Structure formats: structure tokens, C-alpha cells
Amino acid sequence: MNYNPQKIDPAPEQSSVRGKKKMTYNPQQIEKKWQRKWERIGIFRAPDKSKKPKFYCLDMFPYPSAEGLHVGHLRGYTFSDVISKKKMMEEYNVLHPMGFDAFGLPAENFAIKTGIHPAISTKKAIKNIKGQLISAGFGYDWQREINSSQPGYYKWTQWMFLQLYKAGLSYKKEAPVNFCPSCKTVLAREQVIDGKCERCDSLVEKKYLKQWFFKITDYAERLLNDLDYNPPATRIDWPEKIKTMQRNWIGRSEGTEIKFSIFNSQFPINVFTTRVDTLFGCTYVVIAPEHPIISNLKPQISNLEEVEKYVEEAKKKTEIERLAGDREKTGVEIKGITAINPVNDREVPIYVADYVLMEYGTGAIMAVPAHDQRDFIFAKKRELEMIEVIKPKTGNSPFPERAVDESKDSSPPFANARVFEEDGVLINSGIFNGLSSAEAREEITKYLGKRNFGKKTVYYKLRDWLISRQRYWGTPIPIIFCSKCGEVPVPEKDLPVVLPKIKDFKPTGKGESPLAKVEKFVKIKCPKCGKSARRETDTLDTFVCSSWYFLRYTDPKNKKEPFNKSRVKKWLPVDLYIGGAEHAVMHLLYARFFTKFFFDQKLIDIEEDKSSSLPSLERSAFDEPFLKLFNQGIVYRKGAKMSKSKGNVVTPNYIFEKFGADTMRLYELFMGPAEQATEWSDKGVIGCHRFLNRVWNLRQKTVSKKQRTENRELEKLIHKTIKKVTEDIENFRFNTAISALMILTNELEKENQLSVISYQLLLKLLAPMAPHISEELWSRLQSNRGSSIKSGQNLGHKKSIFLEKWPEYDPKLVKEEIVTLIIQVNGKVRDKIEVEVDIPEEEAKKLAFSREKVQKWIEGKEIKKIIFVPGKLINIVI
Numbered sequence: 001m002n003y004n005p006q007k008i009d010p011a012p013e014q015s016s017v018r019g020k021k022k023m024t025y026n027p028q029q030i031e032k033k034w035q036r037k038w039e040r041i042g043i044f045r046a047p048d049k050s051k052k053p054k055f056y057c058l059d060m061f062p063y064p065s066a067e068g069l070h071v072g073h074l075r076g077y078t079f080s081d082v083i084s085k086k087k088m089m090e091e092y093n094v095l096h097p098m099g100f101d102a103f104g105l106p107a108e109n110f111a112i113k114t115g116i117h118p119a120i121s122t123k124k125a126i127k128n129i130k131g132q133l134i135s136a137g138f139g140y141d142w143q144r145e146i147n148s149s150q151p152g153y154y155k156w157t158q159w160m161f162l163q164l165y166k167a168g169l170s171y172k173k174e175a176p177v178n179f180c181p182s183c184k185t186v187l188a189r190e191q192v193i194d195g196k197c198e199r200c201d202s203l204v205e206k207k208y209l210k211q212w213f214f215k216i217t218d219y220a221e222r223l224l225n226d227l228d229y230n231p232p233a234t235r236i237d238w239p240e241k242i243k244t245m246q247r248n249w250i251g252r253s254e255g256t257e258i259k260f261s262i263f264n265s266q267f268p269i270n271v272f273t274t275r276v277d278t279l280f281g282c283t284y285v286v287i288a289p290e291h292p293i294i295s296n297l298k299p300q301i302s303n304l305e306e307v308e309k310y311v312e313e314a315k316k317k318t319e320i321e322r323l324a325g326d327r328e329k330t331g332v333e334i335k336g337i338t339a340i341n342p343v344n345d346r347e348v349p350i351y352v353a354d355y356v357l358m359e360y361g362t363g364a365i366m367a368v369p370a371h372d373q374r375d376f377i378f379a380k381k382r383e384l385e386m387i388e389v390i391k392p393k394t395g396n397s398p399f400p401e402r403a404v405d406e407s408k409d410s411s412p413p414f415a416n417a418r419v420f421e422e423d424g425v426l427i428n429s430g431i432f433n434g435l436s437s438a439e440a441r442e443e444i445t446k447y448l449g450k451r452n453f454g455k456k457t458v459y460y461k462l463r464d465w466l467i468s469r470q471r472y473w474g475t476p477i478p479i480i481f482c483s484k485c486g487e488v489p490v491p492e493k494d495l496p497v498v499l500p501k502i503k504d505f506k507p508t509g510k511g512e513s514p515l516a517k518v519e520k521f522v523k524i525k526c527p528k529c530g531k532s533a534r535r536e537t538d539t540l541d542t543f544v545c546s547s548w549y550f551l552r553y554t555d556p557k558n559k560k561e562p563f564n565k566s567r568v569k570k571w572l573p574v575d576l577y578i579g580g581a582e583h584a585v586m587h588l589l590y591a592r593f594f595t596k597f598f599f600d601q602k603l604i605d606i607e608e609d610k611s612s613s614l615p616s617l618e619r620s621a622f623d624e625p626f627l628k629l630f631n632q633g634i635v636y637r638k639g640a641k642m643s644k645s646k647g648n649v650v651t652p653n654y655i656f657e658k659f660g661a662d663t664m665r666l667y668e669l670f671m672g673p674a675e676q677a678t679e680w681s682d683k684g685v686i687g688c689h690r691f692l693n694r695v696w697n698l699r700q701k702t703v704s705k706k707q708r709t710e711n712r713e714l715e716k717l718i719h720k721t722i723k724k725v726t727e728d729i730e731n732f733r734f735n736t737a738i739s740a741l742m743i744l745t746n747e748l749e750k751e752n753q754l755s756v757i758s759y760q761l762l763l764k765l766l767a768p769m770a771p772h773i774s775e776e777l778w779s780r781l782q783s784n785r786g787s788s789i790k791s792g793q794n795l796g797h798k799k800s801i802f803l804e805k806w807p808e809y810d811p812k813l814v815k816e817e818i819v820t821l822i823i824q825v826n827g828k829v830r831d832k833i834e835v836e837v838d839i840p841e842e843e844a845k846k847l848a849f850s851r852e853k854v855q856k857w858i859e860g861k862e863i864k865k866i867i868f869v870p871g872k873l874i875n876i877v878i
């Protein structure tokens, strides 16, 4: 149900009550004041020493873009801030830090466009964004602020690189890479969306370059398995959607690697298949244009010119073009060589085709045209042999030859034919005839294994993570090349390798970083032999910086180590992580990989650090960084995601000035379910502003009394509201929490006099969502009280409302009254059920229809109408 604040909100302005001078709600007067005071007293700072239980609430840190943040960006931050503030009132020691992901393409591309050095533009952008975050009233612990482009931070990013290097998990090799011609840099596979650069939408090209990789594939199994709870791994509570995206990205498949020998040659072709049960039906083999066989067997290939021409053309194509599903599959037979099917020694032709990629699997496939649609179309066009080897367990086999005959007139004649791709029973498969597909996969794999022609294999789609960038604005890779010693890691004592300040930071586009032109930077003595050597000039992908930043927040000023183990042990894992779902397979996978690596390296060991002065804590080990993950819904305006190019951006500054930060916060929370995309509405903003005005004006009615004298109904509503707001915030139902507060405010307004205690409860519930107004009203309760309040009564609030305890409800008061609901069919009583007195109509209907005694009477009948008398009866008319 959508709540409409305008409907709930009858009269925004009220006349002053009992002749008191009315102070109007003026957010501009109060918000800055409180923001300064909160920072001055450090109320939102997280002490490392505290007896309270910890709660680590983390936002994905932003890129400091010159445009600053828009209201869409602030939505997730508002959620985390509300939860942090409520947790604080629930007496947790809350760590809620913020920093800036300051290296990388967005900052650098902006710098190139404007000619302003990224160090300067980034600094300016950070100042602007920080100002916006403070103006929103977010309670960050700014003493822990980090900036990934500062040497004090990237020194440790380099250190992380060296740890991975030492562990054999970082290496350089020549590889076909995704190259963005516009950004003039390589991209990770994850940064290519539908064949385009995720930053600038340019079509990505393939290039062969020497690049650095992290061997994330070594962790594929764990990264996959630990998405489910597998003790002793850490249990994670993530949206199923994100877990599925990671599973698909890692892409595990179990199958068989089969060796096809080549007639008269020592070089085999290895293929990977999940359907080894169809091996007898393999009538040709297809290899990728990049497959080494082609250069290895040149002398034997009789149509070398034709093959090489095809290979050259394939290299020019992008991966997206090569894999496009609707495109006709091209390919050329490699004449002069044949492969031998190891299961029956048949010679089969070898094709080269660009739809097979070298980076996936083994770069070669076995083709079974009778049981694979893609192979079928390829084979049919070239009139290649097809052998049916699987028939359905029951019924006729839809063998393609027959299917084709029936659709002679369609064009192309075989396009509509579907081959049998499912599991079944083996035929035409020698000694394996009669086995089921599943049995045959086992048996044939065993058979191949005995003859050294195959083995059971697990394949992952996940590739190693490409981490080097030929760009200026990033962390320099701490490696030195010496002609005598080869690759030499920079000694840890020499870190950081400082990024030099240079004027010409534009990318060269020649597969080389602008740093390569900086002699002073490049020339270095080899740390091993002292001879002159060269530095690596590539920089690290910015996703490396963000793979460990959540650990640095625990110890942001440490100069001796990236973080102190005891502090990490105290704060990690992150209890709640809020950010965009677009990071499902990049940042979130990389951060998990790093954490598992640190765990293995005992960098986040749970062993007590004896040198630490921190109290020892009994915490379990963790190898997952983020316990709970929440993805906020995107904010749309005029039907599109907010972006400068679409001209539909709303800046928070505008809302701050016109309505105040509290209104903006309230609207961000109220606009719709937190996880769903929602359209921005200016009217909705006004509605939230009116609601705050009403809360403000309600103060005029407060009187102090020894005890509450509210009527029982109001008393009950207050307690129900406490329960609802508490649970709703816990479950990210901010919009319904605010609705409950609006309903309560409505009822409170009806009273002539309002107990100050009730009003305080309202303020406490509102405080995490609208902190400034709540804090202001809280502080004013004494000084502006009515004359009936005697001085000395404990109502003056010198201390912040955030030091108050979160209200608790009385379970007796929230219990619903139970009544008997009569269920009639055509006016005759057929059943009775016990329900809560205010059961909604929909729920009552559902309940009534589920009753056996009722079903008997209405089964198969048309329901004409349903009469519902709340709390009394439901009559089904048939």
C-alpha cells in the first residue's frame, strides 16, 4: 500500500496555542547548528575501547566526482545513517565511517576533459561531497576518513600487491585484453558491459598486451561455496539476487576434459565438455582462431592461406560480435589435419571458428550436431555427418534428419528443427549402449581415464582479475624490471612508490602509461644487484584500492601496518553493508577474495595481539568481509536513472536550502520500499516537509504531568508505533515506519493537551530519520515549556537525544484484541474463526477461503460478492 502524505496531512499550519508565541519550523536555522555541535562533541565517533557490543555499518565509499552527489546517491547513505543512529540509541558502539575512492577513471577522465590535474580536481570534489554529506546530517566518524589516492593509504595497497605477489597470486603475462579506445586503457572483464566500456559506453576492442593479473581463480571454489553457509566459513546474509549473480559469474561446471590426438602429430587438442555421454556422436572438432595448433602445425595445413585469413579477420572482431547469438556461425575447415575421437578412433575434421574463444575452457570444443542445436546448424550448412547417440527414455527420438524433412519449406530449411539436447539413453555408442546419460558420463570418463585420454574436470567461467591499467591516476605497481635479475618487487621498506606529479597525464593510447615518459620515475637502481633498472609504469585498477578499505577504517592512521590485527578483530566483519547492486560481481567479489587471502595469510588472524592495549575479545574468525548486504533501489526521475546527461538530476543542496536536510532524509526513506527503484516526486518532498511542520507545532500542546493521562487507545497506539518503527527500521521498511509516525502524529494532534512524555517518545522514534528537528525539539522541551512546568523537573535536555535509549514497548499494550469472526455463505453461518479485531479485509477473505467448511459450499461456484463487516463477519455470496 502506498501512503500519501498529502492525504494524511490535513492542515500544515496551525494557529498558536494558548496565546504562546509560535515559533515556526525553520530548518535553516537549526540544521547547521546541530551539525557543528555533533562534530564538536564527536557524538558519532566510534571509540575503539568500549564495553558496548560493536556494530559496523558501512556505505560503499563514493568516487569523488566533480558533479557531487545527487539525491539518488544519498538514498543508501540515508538508510545506513538511520540504522546507525538507531543502533546507537540501542546502546551499540557504532562504527559508521566514510571515505573516498579517489583514484581511477571517473576522476581522471574529468581531469582530462577540463585540463585540471586530477590531484586538484579530486581534492575539490571531495570537499564538495563531504560538505553535502555533513549537510545531510549523516553521523560519520570523520576522524576515520580515508582517501585512497593519498600515499598514506596507497602505500598499503602496494603492500597488499606485494603480499599477493609473494604468495604467487600476482603475475604478468601477455593476454588478449579488453581495450577501451576512448579511455585508452585496458578493462577488467567485469568492466565490459555488453561489449562496451562501463565508463564511457565505447565499443571495447581486443588487444594483445602484457598485463598484471591477480589469480582470483585459485579462490573460485571457496568464493562459490561460501555464498552458502559452509562451516567454518562465515555465514553471510545477502540478497539472493546478488548471490546468484556471483554464482553465475564464477560459473562452475563439472565435466570431462578429453584429449583428441591429431593424426601424425604430437600436439593434441583438448576439449572440455559437460556431455561426454555424447562423445560417440562427435563428428568434428572446432578450435578458436587463437589456438596454438594452427601455428604449431603450419607445414601440415594444406589450406593455410585460407585459415590464416580467417584468423586475421577473427582477431579484428570484438568478443561481443563473436558471441552474438543471432549471428550465423562462420568457420573454415583446417585441411590436411584430422583429430581422432579417442572413444572409437574415428578421424574427424577440424574447424576453426570465431565463436570459440581461447579464454574459455580449453579453446576447443567437440561438436555433436545430433544433440546440440548450435553444432547442428553449423553441420547442416556444411553437410557434415550427424550420428544420433542419445534417444529419449520414452517416445520417439526427434532426430534432426527427420525433423528437417518435415519442415522442407521453411527457410533456411533446418532453422526450425530442434535436436534432442536432453539426457536420455545411449545408442550407437558401442559398449555403452543402453546406459543412461548420467551413467554414461561416469563410465566413459573412467574409460578415457584408463587410457590417458581424459579426466573429470571442473571448469570455471571466472578468469583471473586483470589489475594493471595504462593510466596515470592510480596506485603505481611496486615492481622493478632489471635486465639481470628480471622482475624484482620493491622492498617493503621502500614503500610507498609515490605517484609523481606530472603535467602531461593524458593516456598515450599506445598500451603504455603516461608514467613511462617520466624518466625520474622510471629510472631506478635494482634493489637486488644495484644496476640500473626500470620501474613498472602501469598503475593498479581502482578496484584494488576498494578491496580492503573496510579494514583500513578500523585503523586509518596506522603508519607501521595496513591495520592493527586487534582492531580488525574488534570491528570486523562489517555487520551491515549498503550500496548499489551494480557492484555484484566486481567490488563484492574482489573484496571477498582479498578477505579470504588475508585470512589465509593470517593478516586478520584472531590470535590475540599481545602488544595491543585493546581488551581481548572472544570473537570468531571471519573469512567473509560483509555479513549483511543491502542494495538500495535506484531513484528515477522522469522515468530515467538520474544523470547529468539526461538533465534529470536533483541536487540535495537544492532540497537542503528549500526544505532542509530532515525533509530530504524523510523523503528518501518514504518514497517507496527501500530495495525498489522509485520515481522522485517533488510533491512527496513537500508532503514530508509538512509532516515535520506538524511534529514541530505539536510541541505547543505539550504539558508536563507526573504521569501520562492519555486515553487507553492513544496509549496503545503509542506502544504499537514503537513496536512497528523498531521492527520496520530493522527490516528496511522505512516507508512504513514513517507512515506509522504520521498516523501517530495525527492522533496526537487530536488531543487538546499532550503529555510531554508522549511527545518525547515521538521525537525519539523520529530522531534517526530526522535528526536535526528531533534534536532541536528535544533541547527545547525545557526552555520553551508551558508555565505549568516547574523548574527542576527532569525535562530539560542538555544531552543529545542520541544518547537516549531507544524506546521500548509494553507487550501487553500491543496485543491485539481477539474476536470471533463469523463466516457466512449466502447469509448462512458456515464457520467461525478467532482473529485480531482489526484484521484487514484481504486477510480475512484469504482466511475464510482457506477453511474446509467454507470450501465445501463455494467449490466450483462463481463468487458474486463478498460482504465484510470488520471485526464481525464475512459473507460470501455465490
Ligand SMILES: [Zn+2]
Residues within 6 Å of the ligand: 180, 181, 182, 183, 184, 197, 198, 199, 200, 201, 202
Ligand atoms: Zn571507456
Ligand SMILES: [Zn+2]
Residues within 6 Å of the ligand: 482, 483, 484, 485, 486, 526, 527, 528, 529, 530, 531, 533
Ligand atoms: Zn638486478
